[in-house]
Amino acid sequence: MAANDRKFIVFIGPPGSGKGTQAQIIKERLGLPHVATGDLFRYNLKNQTELGLLAKKYMDAGELVPDEVTIRMVAERLMREDCARGALLDGFPRNLKQAVALDEILAPYGGVTVAPLFEVDDEVVVERISGRRICRKCGAVYHVKFNPPKHEGVCDICGGELYQRDDDRPETVKTRLFVYYKQTAPIIGYYFCRGILVDINAMQPVEDVTRDLMATLKKRGLSD
Ligand code: ADP
Numbered sequence: 026m027a028a029n030d031r032k033f034i035v036f037i038g039p040p041g042s043g044k045g046t047q048a049q050i051i052k053e054r055l056g057l058p059h060v061a062t063g064d065l066f067r068y069n070l071k072n073q074t075e076l077g078l079l080a081k082k083y084m085d086a087g088e089l090v091p092d093e094v095t096i097r098m099v100a101e102r103l104m105r106e107d108c109a110r111g112a113l114l115d116g117f118p119r120n121l122k123q124a125v126a127l128d129e130i131l132a133p134y135g136g137v138t139v140a141p142l143f144e145v146d147d148e149v150v151v152e153r154i155s156g157r158r159i160c161r162k163c164g165a166v167y168h169v170k171f172n173p174p175k176h177e178g179v180c181d182i183c184g185g186e187l188y189q190r191d192d193d194r195p196e197t198v199k200t201r202l203f204v205y206y207k208q209t210a211p212i213i214g215y216y217f218c219r220g221i222l223v224d225i226n227a228m229q230p231v232e233d234v235t236r237d238l239m240a241t242l243k244k245r246g247l248s249d
Protein backbone atom coordinates (compact mmCIF):
# COMPACT_ATOMS: atom_id res chain seq x y z
CA MET A 26 0.00 0.00 0.00
CA ALA A 27 1.32 3.48 -0.88
CA ALA A 28 2.23 5.56 2.14
CA ASN A 29 -0.42 8.18 1.41
CA ASP A 30 -3.21 5.60 1.32
CA ARG A 31 -3.14 5.86 5.09
CA LYS A 32 -6.25 7.33 6.64
CA PHE A 33 -6.03 9.51 9.70
CA ILE A 34 -9.36 10.57 11.17
CA VAL A 35 -9.27 13.25 13.85
CA PHE A 36 -12.30 13.42 16.16
CA ILE A 37 -12.88 16.90 17.56
CA GLY A 38 -15.47 17.75 20.21
CA PRO A 39 -15.89 18.74 23.84
CA PRO A 40 -15.34 16.21 26.61
CA GLY A 41 -18.35 13.92 26.77
CA SER A 42 -19.50 14.55 23.21
CA GLY A 43 -19.27 10.82 22.37
CA LYS A 44 -15.94 10.61 20.53
CA GLY A 45 -14.70 7.53 22.35
CA THR A 46 -18.05 5.76 22.07
CA GLN A 47 -18.16 6.26 18.30
CA ALA A 48 -14.50 5.38 17.82
CA GLN A 49 -15.06 2.05 19.59
CA ILE A 50 -18.00 1.27 17.28
CA ILE A 51 -16.49 2.25 13.94
CA LYS A 52 -12.88 1.16 14.46
CA GLU A 53 -13.67 -2.41 13.44
CA ARG A 54 -15.71 -1.34 10.43
CA LEU A 55 -12.81 0.80 9.23
CA GLY A 56 -10.06 -1.56 10.32
CA LEU A 57 -8.22 1.26 12.09
CA PRO A 58 -6.91 1.40 15.66
CA HIS A 59 -8.46 3.80 18.20
CA VAL A 60 -5.73 6.09 19.48
CA ALA A 61 -7.09 8.05 22.47
CA THR A 62 -4.60 10.20 24.36
CA GLY A 63 -6.76 10.17 27.52
CA ASP A 64 -6.73 6.34 27.46
CA LEU A 65 -2.96 6.30 26.91
CA PHE A 66 -2.45 8.56 29.92
CA ARG A 67 -4.82 6.46 32.07
CA TYR A 68 -2.99 3.31 31.00
CA ASN A 69 0.32 4.87 32.05
CA LEU A 70 -1.17 5.95 35.34
CA LYS A 71 -2.51 2.48 36.06
CA ASN A 72 0.97 1.10 35.46
CA GLN A 73 2.57 3.85 37.54
CA THR A 74 4.95 4.95 34.81
CA GLU A 75 6.78 8.26 35.04
CA LEU A 76 4.58 9.63 32.27
CA GLY A 77 1.42 8.50 34.09
CA LEU A 78 2.45 10.15 37.33
CA LEU A 79 3.32 13.37 35.55
CA ALA A 80 0.02 13.40 33.62
CA LYS A 81 -2.06 12.76 36.75
CA LYS A 82 -1.50 16.24 38.18
CA TYR A 83 -2.87 17.87 35.06
CA MET A 84 -5.70 15.41 34.51
CA ASP A 85 -6.96 15.78 38.07
CA ALA A 86 -7.03 19.55 37.60
CA GLY A 87 -8.77 19.26 34.21
CA GLU A 88 -5.83 20.98 32.49
CA LEU A 89 -3.89 19.81 29.44
CA VAL A 90 -0.79 17.68 29.95
CA PRO A 91 2.25 19.61 28.58
CA ASP A 92 2.58 19.47 24.79
CA GLU A 93 6.10 18.10 24.69
CA VAL A 94 5.32 14.83 26.46
CA THR A 95 1.91 14.48 24.82
CA ILE A 96 3.27 14.95 21.30
CA ARG A 97 6.11 12.50 21.92
CA MET A 98 3.67 9.89 23.22
CA VAL A 99 1.43 10.25 20.15
CA ALA A 100 4.35 10.22 17.70
CA GLU A 101 5.54 6.94 19.22
CA ARG A 102 2.05 5.45 19.18
CA LEU A 103 1.53 6.31 15.49
CA MET A 104 4.78 4.60 14.53
CA ARG A 105 3.52 1.26 15.80
CA GLU A 106 2.72 -1.54 13.40
CA ASP A 107 -1.07 -1.38 13.87
CA CYS A 108 -1.12 2.18 12.43
CA ALA A 109 0.24 1.01 9.07
CA ARG A 110 -3.13 1.83 7.45
CA GLY A 111 -3.88 4.88 9.57
CA ALA A 112 -5.67 5.59 12.84
CA LEU A 113 -8.71 7.08 14.52
CA LEU A 114 -7.40 9.88 16.72
CA ASP A 115 -9.54 10.82 19.71
CA GLY A 116 -8.48 13.60 22.09
CA PHE A 117 -5.51 14.72 20.01
CA PRO A 118 -4.75 17.37 18.85
CA ARG A 119 -6.14 19.55 21.62
CA ASN A 120 -4.49 22.86 20.73
CA LEU A 121 -2.87 24.52 17.71
CA LYS A 122 0.64 23.50 18.70
CA GLN A 123 -0.42 19.83 18.75
CA ALA A 124 -2.22 20.27 15.40
CA VAL A 125 0.95 21.60 13.79
CA ALA A 126 2.98 18.78 15.36
CA LEU A 127 0.52 16.20 14.02
CA ASP A 128 0.93 17.64 10.52
CA GLU A 129 4.67 17.17 10.83
CA ILE A 130 4.32 13.60 12.07
CA LEU A 131 1.87 12.73 9.28
CA ALA A 132 3.58 14.68 6.47
CA PRO A 133 5.11 11.51 4.93
CA TYR A 134 1.67 9.84 4.92
CA GLY A 135 -0.49 12.55 3.35
CA GLY A 136 -1.59 14.32 6.57
CA VAL A 137 -4.98 14.31 8.29
CA THR A 138 -7.70 12.87 6.03
CA VAL A 139 -10.85 14.17 7.70
CA ALA A 140 -11.81 15.88 10.98
CA PRO A 141 -15.38 15.17 12.19
CA LEU A 142 -16.58 17.80 14.70
CA PHE A 143 -18.95 16.41 17.35
CA GLU A 144 -21.46 19.16 18.06
CA VAL A 145 -23.28 19.00 21.40
CA ASP A 146 -24.80 21.62 23.71
CA ASP A 147 -23.02 22.23 27.01
CA GLU A 148 -25.95 20.99 29.15
CA VAL A 149 -25.88 17.67 27.33
CA VAL A 150 -22.13 17.36 27.81
CA VAL A 151 -22.50 17.85 31.55
CA GLU A 152 -25.29 15.26 31.74
CA ARG A 153 -23.26 12.75 29.74
CA ILE A 154 -20.08 13.21 31.73
CA SER A 155 -21.78 13.01 35.11
CA GLY A 156 -23.28 9.61 34.23
CA ARG A 157 -20.20 8.18 32.49
CA ARG A 158 -18.78 4.97 33.92
CA ILE A 159 -15.66 3.17 32.69
CA CYS A 160 -14.55 -0.44 33.01
CA ARG A 161 -11.44 -0.73 35.14
CA LYS A 162 -10.26 -3.75 33.18
CA CYS A 163 -11.01 -3.14 29.49
CA GLY A 164 -11.83 0.60 29.36
CA ALA A 165 -15.33 0.13 27.86
CA VAL A 166 -17.52 3.22 28.29
CA TYR A 167 -21.06 3.18 29.74
CA HIS A 168 -23.63 5.70 30.90
CA VAL A 169 -25.89 5.09 33.88
CA LYS A 170 -28.93 6.32 31.91
CA PHE A 171 -28.09 6.37 28.18
CA ASN A 172 -26.01 3.22 27.91
CA PRO A 173 -26.35 1.20 31.12
CA PRO A 174 -24.61 -2.15 31.57
CA LYS A 175 -26.83 -5.23 31.92
CA HIS A 176 -25.84 -5.55 35.59
CA GLU A 177 -25.19 -2.39 37.57
CA GLY A 178 -21.50 -1.67 38.11
CA VAL A 179 -20.31 -4.62 35.99
CA CYS A 180 -18.84 -4.54 32.46
CA ASP A 181 -20.92 -6.46 29.86
CA ILE A 182 -17.81 -7.34 27.90
CA CYS A 183 -15.32 -8.54 30.48
CA GLY A 184 -17.09 -8.56 33.85
CA GLY A 185 -14.74 -5.87 35.17
CA GLU A 186 -15.76 -3.30 37.77
CA LEU A 187 -17.16 0.02 36.53
CA TYR A 188 -15.93 3.27 38.06
CA GLN A 189 -16.34 7.00 37.69
CA ARG A 190 -13.25 8.87 36.51
CA ASP A 191 -11.92 11.33 39.12
CA ASP A 192 -11.97 14.09 36.51
CA ASP A 193 -15.63 13.41 35.67
CA ARG A 194 -16.74 15.05 38.91
CA PRO A 195 -18.61 18.38 38.47
CA GLU A 196 -15.81 20.70 39.71
CA THR A 197 -13.33 19.42 37.13
CA VAL A 198 -15.85 19.21 34.29
CA LYS A 199 -16.27 23.01 34.31
CA THR A 200 -12.53 23.53 33.92
CA ARG A 201 -12.33 20.96 31.13
CA LEU A 202 -15.09 22.67 29.18
CA PHE A 203 -13.35 26.00 29.64
CA VAL A 204 -10.06 24.49 28.43
CA TYR A 205 -11.89 23.05 25.42
CA TYR A 206 -13.30 26.41 24.32
CA LYS A 207 -10.11 28.31 24.98
CA GLN A 208 -7.42 25.94 23.77
CA THR A 209 -9.02 23.25 21.61
CA ALA A 210 -11.73 25.16 19.70
CA PRO A 211 -9.13 27.08 17.58
CA ILE A 212 -8.22 23.83 15.82
CA ILE A 213 -11.74 23.82 14.32
CA GLY A 214 -10.76 26.78 12.13
CA TYR A 215 -7.43 25.15 11.36
CA TYR A 216 -9.11 22.11 9.77
CA PHE A 217 -12.05 24.08 8.32
CA CYS A 218 -9.66 26.16 6.22
CA ARG A 219 -8.34 23.00 4.63
CA GLY A 220 -11.78 21.71 3.75
CA ILE A 221 -11.50 18.59 5.91
CA LEU A 222 -13.80 19.59 8.78
CA VAL A 223 -17.24 17.93 8.82
CA ASP A 224 -20.02 18.76 11.28
CA ILE A 225 -21.69 15.86 13.03
CA ASN A 226 -24.87 16.30 15.06
CA ALA A 227 -23.73 14.43 18.17
CA MET A 228 -26.91 15.23 20.15
CA GLN A 229 -28.67 12.25 18.55
CA PRO A 230 -28.83 8.70 19.92
CA VAL A 231 -25.60 6.70 19.52
CA GLU A 232 -26.84 4.70 16.48
CA ASP A 233 -27.86 7.84 14.58
CA VAL A 234 -24.51 9.49 15.20
CA THR A 235 -22.78 6.34 13.93
CA ARG A 236 -24.95 6.38 10.80
CA ASP A 237 -24.13 10.03 10.01
CA LEU A 238 -20.46 9.49 10.73
CA MET A 239 -20.24 6.45 8.45
CA ALA A 240 -22.12 8.31 5.68
CA THR A 241 -19.62 11.16 5.90
CA LEU A 242 -16.64 8.82 5.84
CA LYS A 243 -18.10 6.97 2.88
CA LYS A 244 -18.46 10.19 0.93
CA ARG A 245 -14.77 10.76 1.47
CA GLY A 246 -13.85 7.31 0.32
CA LEU A 247 -12.97 6.01 3.77
CA SER A 248 -15.44 3.17 3.83
CA ASP A 249 -17.34 0.96 1.33
P1 ADP B 1 -12.57 13.61 27.51
O1 ADP B 1 -12.76 12.88 26.23
O2 ADP B 1 -13.65 13.36 28.50
O3 ADP B 1 -12.23 15.05 27.34
P2 ADP B 1 -9.91 12.47 27.69
O4 ADP B 1 -9.91 11.08 28.14
O5 ADP B 1 -9.73 12.73 26.22
O6 ADP B 1 -11.26 13.09 28.23
O7 ADP B 1 -8.80 13.30 28.45
C1 ADP B 1 -8.67 13.27 29.85
C2 ADP B 1 -7.54 14.20 30.27
O8 ADP B 1 -6.30 13.72 29.73
C3 ADP B 1 -7.64 15.64 29.81
O9 ADP B 1 -8.45 16.44 30.64
C4 ADP B 1 -6.16 16.07 29.84
O10 ADP B 1 -5.74 16.32 31.17
C5 ADP B 1 -5.47 14.80 29.35
N1 ADP B 1 -5.30 14.81 27.90
C6 ADP B 1 -5.89 13.97 27.00
N2 ADP B 1 -5.50 14.25 25.75
C7 ADP B 1 -4.65 15.30 25.83
C8 ADP B 1 -3.92 16.07 24.88
N3 ADP B 1 -4.00 15.83 23.56
N4 ADP B 1 -3.11 17.06 25.34
C9 ADP B 1 -3.01 17.32 26.66
N5 ADP B 1 -3.69 16.66 27.60
C10 ADP B 1 -4.50 15.65 27.20
Ligand code: ADP
Nearest residue numbers: 041042043044045046153157167168171230231
Ligand atom coordinates in the same frame (compact mmCIF):
# COMPACT_ATOMS: atom_id res chain seq x y z
P1 ADP C 1 -15.85 11.57 24.80
O1 ADP C 1 -14.94 10.46 24.33
O2 ADP C 1 -16.15 12.56 23.72
O3 ADP C 1 -15.36 12.22 26.05
P2 ADP C 1 -17.69 9.40 25.53
O4 ADP C 1 -17.75 8.58 24.29
O5 ADP C 1 -16.88 8.89 26.66
O6 ADP C 1 -17.25 10.92 25.15
O7 ADP C 1 -19.20 9.65 25.99
C1 ADP C 1 -19.51 10.38 27.18
C2 ADP C 1 -20.69 9.70 27.90
O8 ADP C 1 -21.86 9.86 27.12
C3 ADP C 1 -20.53 8.20 28.10
O9 ADP C 1 -21.09 7.86 29.33
C4 ADP C 1 -21.32 7.57 26.94
O10 ADP C 1 -21.85 6.29 27.30
C5 ADP C 1 -22.41 8.60 26.71
N1 ADP C 1 -22.77 8.78 25.29
C6 ADP C 1 -21.96 8.73 24.22
N2 ADP C 1 -22.64 9.00 23.08
C7 ADP C 1 -23.93 9.21 23.45
C8 ADP C 1 -25.14 9.53 22.72
N3 ADP C 1 -25.12 9.70 21.40
N4 ADP C 1 -26.27 9.68 23.44
C9 ADP C 1 -26.27 9.54 24.79
N5 ADP C 1 -25.19 9.23 25.53
C10 ADP C 1 -24.02 9.08 24.87
Ligand code: ZN
Nearest residue numbers: 160163180183
Ligand atom coordinates in the same frame (compact mmCIF):
# COMPACT_ATOMS: atom_id res chain seq x y z
ZN1 ZN D 1 -14.69 -4.45 30.65
